[in-house]
Structure formats: structure tokens, C-alpha cells
Amino acid sequence: MNSNNNMIELQMELPIEHEKKVFGQFDEHIKILERSLAVTLISRDGVLKIVGPASNAARAKECLTQLLELSRRRNDITTQNVNYAISLVMEDSGSSLAEIDSDCICHTVAGRPVKPKTLGQKAYVDAIREKMVVFGVGPAGTGKTYLAMAMAITAFRNDEVGRIILTRPAIEAGEKLGFLPGDLQSKIDPYLRPLYDALYQIMGAESFQKNMEKGLIEVAPLAYMRGRTLDNAFIILDEAQNTTPAQMKMFLTRIGFGSKVIVTGDASQKDLPSGTRSGLDVAMQVLKKVDGISFCELTSKDVVRHPLVQKIVQAYDEYEKKAKPENHSGRAKSTTRKRRENK
Numbered sequence: 001m002n003s004n005n006n007m008i009e010l011q012m013e014l015p016i017e018h019e020k021k022v023f024g025q026f027d028e029h030i031k032i033l034e035r036s037l038a039v040t041l042i043s044r045d046g047v048l049k050i051v052g053p054a055s056n057a058a059r060a061k062e063c064l065t066q067l068l069e070l071s072r073r074r075n076d077i078t079t080q081n082v083n084y085a086i087s088l089v090m091e092d093s094g095s096s097l098a099e100i101d102s103d104c105i106c107h108t109v110a111g112r113p114v115k116p117k118t119l120g121q122k123a124y125v126d127a128i129r130e131k132m133v134v135f136g137v138g139p140a141g142t143g144k145t146y147l148a149m150a151m152a153i154t155a156f157r158n159d160e161v162g163r164i165i166l167t168r169p170a171i172e173a174g175e176k177l178g179f180l181p182g183d184l185q186s187k188i189d190p191y192l193r194p195l196y197d198a199l200y201q202i203m204g205a206e207s208f209q210k211n212m213e214k215g216l217i218e219v220a221p222l223a224y225m226r227g228r229t230l231d232n233a234f235i236i237l238d239e240a241q242n243t244t245p246a247q248m249k250m251f252l253t254r255i256g257f258g259s260k261v262i263v264t265g266d267a268s269q270k271d272l273p274s275g276t277r278s279g280l281d282v283a284m285q286v287l288k289k290v291d292g293i294s295f296c297e298l299t300s301k302d303v304v305r306h307p308l309v310q311k312i313v314q315a316y317d318e319y320e321k322k323a324k325p326e327n328h329s330g331r332a333k334s335t336t337r338k339r340r341e342n343k
């Protein structure tokens with residue numbers, strides 16, 4: 001029998017004051033660890049016993065050590081943290097949650113630290129610091145826009161840029177824009193609401209309004225960018241998958257001196273008319289070898305919303321992978337049928 005499969009017992013100290021956070025409500029974190037790593041965890045008098053196959057017990061101890069360190073840093077521990085710690089030790093990545101957690105971008109108005117939560121998010125934040133233009137591409141819930149917004153506000157507060165410009169294309173997601181009540185601004189505001197929400201949370205409504213009135217923060221539809229040169233600004237283009245190639249080229253050629261540009265998008269959520277190519281797809285092909293531009297691809301592993309969101313993203317990914325070959329064969333059959341009918 002392989003020694004790694006021999007049952008062993010490991011022990012680690014788990015101070016009482018950290019036990020509640022590490023264990024989770026109703027011991028939910030411990031249950032995830034036991035189920036995922038096939039181990040049994042027993043806590044008694046500040047000591048945690050880990051019983052299971054040698055390799056699994058060692059991984060469980062490593063996970064628990066990482067979670068304990070998060071608790072010592074005064075973090076709340078979520079099921080996302082637990083699942084991500086498990087995936088890190090299973091992949092033998094050599095990285096830890098504490099290492100990722102050490103990168104604090106800024107604090108929200110409520111005092112909550114804004115930090116990357118995964119290796120993908122950490123790489124994205126590092127790229128924003130180092131490069132002039134960064135493309136952040138990935139599914140919903142991976143923090144693309146929120147982290148970019150935090151970086152923009154931090155750069156603005158540190159006087160690295162003179163203003164923040166946030167933009168997204170006003171594309172209808174299955175609903176017609178013209179049927180919304182009100183003037184053009186009130187029709188467009190719902191499309192920009194996610195950007196306002198992030199600004200309020202990080203900057204505070206009062207500070208945001210003051211800077212907005214001074215013209216130092218601008219939230220506008222992409223069409224408003226035409227004909228402008230944007231110097232000394234931190235510019236975020238959100239929902240870039242809904243740009244046309246011409247719009248994307250127009251936007252990227254607005255960049256002036258002292259500016260930084262973040263382009264975020266999710267290639268799986270396009271609302272463009274059928275047959276229209278996404279400006280994001282084209283830009284990623286055209287610019288992939290250009291120096292000074294970084295492409296960060298986030299995945300379902302980087303989803304930091306409710307764990308169910310991660311499962312939904314994975315389920316859709318799997319469904320779309322299976323559907324692609326079927327779509328191609330379906331098209332081929334219908335084309336053959338048409339040819340026969342024409343004959």
C-alpha cells in the first residue's frame with residue numbers, strides 16, 4: 001500500500017479566539033474541508049486534530065494554516081476563501097491566501113479593505129500598476145470592474161492622475177432603450193449604475209458628488225468619448241464586449257499623456273446585434289504583441305461572489321463547449337439541405 005494512503009493524525013494549535021472564524025457558521029468551513037479532502041477534523045482545548053490519508057491530512061493542515069493566518073489578519077473568512085485555499089493546495093501552486101491578502105488597494109467608506117482575493121485578481125492588479133493599458137477579461141463576479149475602480153480611486157487620491165473617466169457602451173440587453181421614460185441622461189443612467197454603485201461604496205456619495213461637479217470624475221456612455229483626447233486620466237471602459245471594432249479603435253486612440261486605461265469585458269455576455277463582431281475580440285487579436293499592453297484572463301476560479309455564481313459560470317462554460325460542435329454540425333446539415341432543395 002502507498003504510504004500516502006496510510007491513515008495518520010496531525011495536530012495544529014487553533015486558538016479559541018480564531019476558532020469561530022476558521023470553523024464558520026455551523027462548522028460549514030470544516031465540513032467543506034472534510035468533504036473535499038476526505039479527512040476528519042476534531043477540535044479540543046485549542047488543538048485541532050486532522051485524521052486522514054497522509055497527503056490529504058497534510059493538505060488539510062496547510063489549508064487550515066492559511067485560514068488561521070487570514071483570521072489573524074482580522075479578515076472574515078468566507079466559503080470562497082475555503083474553496084480557494086483547497087484549490088491552491090491541490091494544485092501545489094506554492095502561493096498562499098496570506099500572500100494574496102497582503103495587497104491592500106484601498107478602504108471603502110465603511111473601512112472595509114479592498115484586496116485581490118485570488119491569484120488571477122492579484123495578477124490583474126499588478127498588471128494595472130505596471131502597464132499603461134490593461135485588458136481584464138473574464139466571467140461575471142471576478143472583480144474586473146470593482147478592482148479597476150479601486151485602483152482608479154487610489155491613483156486619483158495619490159495625485160497620480162488628475163481625473164477618473166468611466167465609460168461603457170449603451171447597448172440594449174434584450175430591451176429597447178427608447179422605451180425608457182425621461183430624457184437621454186435618465187435613459188442612459190441605468191447602464192452606468194454599476195459604475196456609480198462601486199464609486200459610492202469606495203469613495204462615498206459626498207466625495208463623489210463634489211468631484212463630479214468639479215469635472216474630476218466623469219461617468220459617460222462610450223459615444224461621448226469621440227473627438228476627445230484624454231490626458232492625465234484614469235480611464236475605465238466597462239462591458240467592452242459590447243463595443244464594435246470601430247468604437248474600440250476610437251476609444252483606444254483617445255489615450256493621452258499620463259493616462260492609464262483599463263478595458264473590462266466578458267466575451268460570453270455579448271448584447272451586440274447578430275453577426276456583429278465584438279470590438280473586444282478584435283482588439284485582443286490585433287494588440288496581443290504590442291508592448292505596454294497587458295491581457296489578464298480571469299476564470300471561474302476567480303469568481304468572488306456567492307459560491308453558487310461560480311457553479312453557474314462553470315455550468316454555462318460546460319454547456320457552451322458542448323453546444324459549439326452541435327451548432328456547427330447543425331449549420332452544415334441545414335446548408336446541405338438547402339443545396340438539395342435548390343437542385
